[in-house]
Amino acid sequence: xxxxxxxxxxxxxxxxxxxxxxxxxxxAFNSMExxxxxxxxxxxxxxxxxxxxxxxxxxxxxxxxxxxxxxxxNRFKAILLVCNLLREMPKVQKAGVSIPDFPYLREWTExxxxxxxxxxxxxxEGAEEAEQKELSQVLExxxxxxxxxxxxxxxxxxxxxxxxxxxxxxxxxxxxxxxxTPNEALRREWTEHKIDQYVAVIAxxxxxxxxxxxxxxxxxxxxxNHILMIGDAPGDLKAARDVxxxxxxxxxxxxxxxxxxxxxxxxxxxxxxxxxxxxxxQLIAEFEALLPEIPLWK
Numbered sequence: 001x002x003x004x005x006x007x008x009x010x011x012x013x014x015x016x017x018x019x020x021x022x023x024x025x026x027x028a029f030n031s032m033e034x035x036x037x038x039x040x041x042x043x044x045x046x047x048x049x050x051x052x053x054x055x056x057x058x059x060x061x062x063x064x065x066x067x068x069x070x071x072x073x074n075r076f077k078a079i080l081l082v083c084n085l086l087r088e089m090p091k092v093q094k095a096g097v098s099i100p101d102f103p104y105l106r107e108w109t110e111x112x113x114x115x116x117x118x119x120x121x122x123x124x125e126g127a128e129e130a131e132q133k134e135l136s137q138v139l140e141x142x143x144x145x146x147x148x149x150x151x152x153x154x155x156x157x158x159x160x161x162x163x164x165x166x167x168x169x170x171x172x173x174x175x176x177x178x179x180x181t182p183n184e185a186l187r188r189e190w191t192e193h194k195i196d197q198y199v200a201v202i203a204x205x206x207x208x209x210x211x212x213x214x215x216x217x218x219x220x221x222x223x224x225n226h227i228l229m230i231g232d233a234p235g236d237l238k239a240a241r242d243v244x245x246x247x248x249x250x251x252x253x254x255x256x257x258x259x260x261x262x263x264x265x266x267x268x269x270x271x272x273x274x275x276x277x278x279x280x281x282q283l284i285a286e287f288e289a290l291l292p293e294i295p296l297w298k
Contacts, residue, residue: 008201009176012217015200018173018271019218021239022199023210023231025181026072027250028162029189031153032232036065039148044079047141048100053092060085060295069291071252072233074115074180074205075142080106085295104131105138116182116206117142149185157193159250161259165230166198168267176201178213178229178239210239219243225276230262234291237284246275249287 026032041061045054064070064081073081079102086092086099104127112119117139124135169175176199179186183204190196203213210229218227229240232250240247248266250258266283269275 009203009207009213009216012174012176012201012221014174014221016172016174017222018226019222019228020169020173020175021178021210021214021218021227021229021245022166022175023072023229023233023236023250024177024179024186024189026066026252026255027230027232027236028158028177028195029156030159030255031156031189032066032252034153034156035149036061038152039145040065040075040078043141043144043148044082047137047144050097050099052095053086053089053097056086056089056092057082060089063295066252067291068295069234069288069293071291072180072231072235074109075145076105076115076120076138077109079138079141080109100134102134102138104134108135113209113212114206115180115209116204117146118206146182146185150188153185153189154192156189158195159255159259161256161263163195163198164263165259165267166195168263170198172271174217175199176203176213176217178203178210178231178236180205180210180235182206210235211242214239214243214245218245225273228270228275234288237287246270246280247284248280249283251287252290254290 022028025035041058044061045051045057050057060082064078070081083099083102092099108123109115120135120139124132124139127135166175177186177190181204183206186202186204190202196202201217207213214229224244225246227245228248229236229245230248230250231237232252237247248262269279
């Protein structure tokens with residue numbers, strides 16, 4: 001874990017009356033498709049011997065991570081959900097391909113909140129042989145994903161409206177990044193486009209869940225109607241609700257329109273204390289309608 005970033009999160013103190021948390025992948029940056037299509041699922045196929053069902057792997061991975069209510073979930077939870085779907089797909093069953101079950105990974109994701117590579121490495125060091133073998137393979141996959149992202153995800157600017165929103169928050173609200181992406185990638189991407197200067201903390205997966213990020217920085221430090229979480233996934237909505245915060249959805253497939261609406265309408269409603277109620281309810285209803293629970297092939 002980045003000790004400086006962790007300390008900044010734990011020691012965070014308000015400087016303004018309002019607080020805004022902002023997710024990164026798929027929310028501030030149009031990075032979801034390239035990361036998941038070209039980094040995550042490709043490495044899943046490579047590291048777990050799944051080339052015979054590569055099309056199904058891409059299909060299942062995209063549904064879990066891009067086009068369903070689990071969009072934006074932690075990578076270690078995602079790999080479990082994807083494998084569950086793969087085992088149910090007729091073409092995978094006909095191919096006779098063995099899909100990993102990951103019992104030790106499943107147990108770890110159910111008991112640990114800081115679901116990142118450093119925490120996984122620590123578990124592996126003290127594990128028995130069978131657990132060590134399984135988790136080591138998962139760690140190799142995760143590290144390979146990070147390497148692939150570092151190689152190819154560059155020159156990917158934030159969505160139009162992101163910079164303007166961050167600039168408009170200056171002097172009015174405290175802002176932090178609230179993400180399940182590894183810290184190193186977050187710092188690289190926000191620094192590359194010179195928008196890191198607008199946020200007090202960049203919090204990634206090694207620093208806990210999004211709920212923990214918001215709990216440490218915002219809960220009890222601001223009135224609930226002065227806390228806004230901006231995100232593109234149900235997990236962002238859940239984190240907001242866990243701490244009693246408001247939520248602004250960046251709708252998948254309509255990201256530019258969402259940011260434009262936030263700049264033109266949403267921010268004024270937030271700062272004028274007119275956000276909660278019918279306005280927020282309508283935004284969330286439109287957002288939830290875009291993300292199904294069940295894939296079309298079932």
